[in-house]
Amino acid sequence: MSPTVFRHKNYRFYFFSREERRIHVHVMCPDGDAKFWIEPIVSLSQYSGLSQKKLKELQNIVEGHKNEIIHSWKKHFKS
Numbered sequence: 001m002s003p004t005v006f007r008h009k010n011y012r013f014y015f016f017s018r019e020e021r022r023i024h025v026h027v028m029c030p031d032g033d034a035k036f037w038i039e040p041i042v043s044l045s046q047y048s049g050l051s052q053k054k055l056k057e058l059q060n061i062v063e064g065h066k067n068e069i070i071h072s073w074k075k076h077f078k079s
Contacts, residue, residue: 002026005072008061013069015076023073027058036062038069 005013011029023038024045032049036042042063047055062069
């Protein structure tokens with residue numbers, strides 16, 4: 001199961017249900033995908049197929065939705 005947290009443009013931000021415990025979000029788009037750690041600070045964990053410009057844009061989007069991501073994480077994982 002990989003619930004969508006939110007969508008922005010052609011990006012899908014989502015979780016994998018049975019992955020690691022540290023809060024993070026995955027991003028998928030037609031060009032590739034990425035994973036961002038949310039705590040202690042928003043930071044890029046890994047990526048594939050995305051330019052540095054797109055990665056910076058995605059990081060800004062994740063930072064802007066940080067509270068929403070954390071809330072959705074806690075609700076989904078009941079922590």
